[in-house]
Every structure is written in C-alpha cells, then in structure tokens.
Amino acid sequence: MTDIPAHLPHRYPFLLVDRVLEREPGVRVVAEKLVTFGEPYLQGHFEGRPMVPGVLLLEMLAQAGGFLEAEPLHGAAIFLAGVQDARFKAPALPGDRLRLEVRADGAFAGLMKIRGIVSCEGRDLCTAALLVKRL
Amino acid sequence: MSDLKLRVKEMIIERLKLEGMTPDQIEDGAPLFGDGLGLDSIDALELVLGIEQVFGVKIEDEAAGLQAFKSVQALTEFIAEHAKA
Numbered sequence: 001m002t003d004i005p006a007h008l009p010h011r012y013p014f015l016l017v018d019r020v021l022e023r024e025p026g027v028r029v030v031a032e033k034l035v036t037f038g039e040p041y042l043q044g045h046f047e048g049r050p051m052v053p054g055v056l057l058l059e060m061l062a063q064a065g066g067f068l069e070a071e072p073l074h075g076a077a078i079f080l081a082g083v084q085d086a087r088f089k090a091p092a093l094p095g096d097r098l099r100l101e102v103r104a105d106g107a108f109a110g111l112m113k114i115r116g117i118v119s120c121e122g123r124d125l126c127t128a129a130l131l132v133k134r135l
Numbered sequence: 136m137s138d139l140k141l142r143v144k145e146m147i148i149e150r151l152k153l154e155g156m157t158p159d160q161i162e163d164g165a166p167l168f169g170d171g172l173g174l175d176s177i178d179a180l181e182l183v184l185g186i187e188q189v190f191g192v193k194i195e196d197e198a199a200g201l202q203a204f205k206s207v208q209a210l211t212e213f214i215a216e217h218a219k220a
Contacts, residue, residue: 082177108183109197111176131177 007072008063013040016060017067017100025070031100033060035092042094052092057126058083061116064100065132068114081111082131089124096120110134140211142189147207150185151178163208171206179204186210192217 004017022030035052042050062080066073092098098118105113111133118126144158147167151174165171168179182204183194192214194200203213 106180106184106187108180108194109176109200111180113180113184131180133176 008066009074017063020067023067028103029064029067031064033098035096037094054088057118060100065102065114068104077135079133081133084129086128088126092125143211146185146189150181164206167204190214
C-alpha cells in the first residue's frame with residue numbers, strides 16, 4: 001500500500017510515514033519512514049549534528065498506528081491521549097530507513113492502546129505505548 | 136478479605152501504578168471513578184486490559200464497564216461471575 005496521503009490527513013512537513021509494508025487493520029501495521037538531510041527539523045536539531053527528535057519518533061508511531069484503522073482518517077476526530085513507557089535507545093539519523101511497527105493492545109470506550117517499536121537495521125531505537133482517543 | 140478481592144485490588148494497584156497504596160486502603164464499596172479512587176478513562180482502559188490479562192475476563196463494552204467499575208466489590212463479583220463461564 002503506497003497511497004499514504006489518501007489515508008492520513010497529515011501533510012508536509014508533518015507527514016512522517018513513507019510506506020506501509022504490512023497491514024492488518026485492528027491488529028498490526030509495519031510501515032517505514034526514510035530519514036534524509038532534507039528534513040526541515042534537522043536544520044536546528046541540531047546544527048552540525050542532525051538527529052531526529054524523540055517526540056517525532058513517537059509521532060511516527062502514532063501515524064503508523066493510523067493504519068490500524070480500516071477507514072481513511074480524513075475528517076475523523078482522532079487524537080493522541082497519552083504516551084507510556086517511552087524509551088529512546090539510540091538516535092535516528094539522516095540516511096536511516098526506519099521501520100515502524102505498531103500493534104493494537106486493546107480498546108475500551110473509544111480509547112485504544114497501541115504498542116510501537118521504531119527500529120533501524122534490526123536495532124530498536126524507540127519503544128513506547130500510545131493511547132489514542134476517538135471522539 | 137476474599138482471596139479474589141485481594142487479587143483484584145493488587146491488580147488495580149499494579150496496573151495503575153498507585154505507588155505506596157496497599158490493598159487495605161482501597162474500600163470495597165468506594166466508586167473507582169469520580170469521587171472514589173478518582174480514576175479517568177485511560178485508567179479504565181488499563182483496567183480492562185489488566186482484567187483480561189490477569190483473570191481472563193473480557194469487558195466487552197461501556198455498559199459492562201459501567202456495571203463492573205461501580206466499586207471493587209462490584210468488579211470482584213463481575214470477575215467471579217464471568218470467569219466461570
């Protein structure tokens with residue numbers, strides 16, 4: 001599946017998923033984000049030492065989590081409600097092909113918990129649980 | 136305190152990270168949400184996941200949750216009832 005903008009409402013400079021490799025709605029998604037020197041936020045984070053901000057790794061997982069939804073998210077009121085147990089183990093750098101793997105943990109009363117891992121070449125960079133609220 | 140009720144309270148404390156709280160500090164009849172333990176909707180989801188993991192009981196929808204989350208007493212009865220099935 002390659003038509004990312006048809007599913008997610010996010011746009012430049014905040015669309016942080018480039019490709020969806022595997023997708024089982026309601027269960028599991030594997031997506032990719034390719035990091036380049038051209039990323040606008042790397043200009044200032046940091047000058048001379050570019051690395052992807054940790055909060056953006058969480059955002060990448062949240063956006064990958066959007067593909068757990070069967071229907072496109074355009075017009076849907078879905079918001080991040082919580083972040084738990086976030087760990088940043090190594091920085092993501094220009095040139096990295098980031099693998100975004102998310103799994104639905106459970107849902108109750110419009111609130112869904114997802115677990116995610118950002119990895120690169122088999123090495124975990126970030127792990128976290130995210131809570132997503134559908135209004 | 137019944138064995139199951141104690142396990143329910145221990146699960147609540149562990150799952151919601153109520154650090155420093157002991158099972159005997161949670162009143163059997165106190166509401167879990169609002170005035171009682173003061174839990175919110177994120178806590179509710181954590182409890183739903185914890186109850187499923189620890190006791191193998193699913194709380195399918197909000198109606199079931201409304202009944203189960205009235206108090207620790209109600210939750211213990213809910214689990215005892217549905218674990219048998």
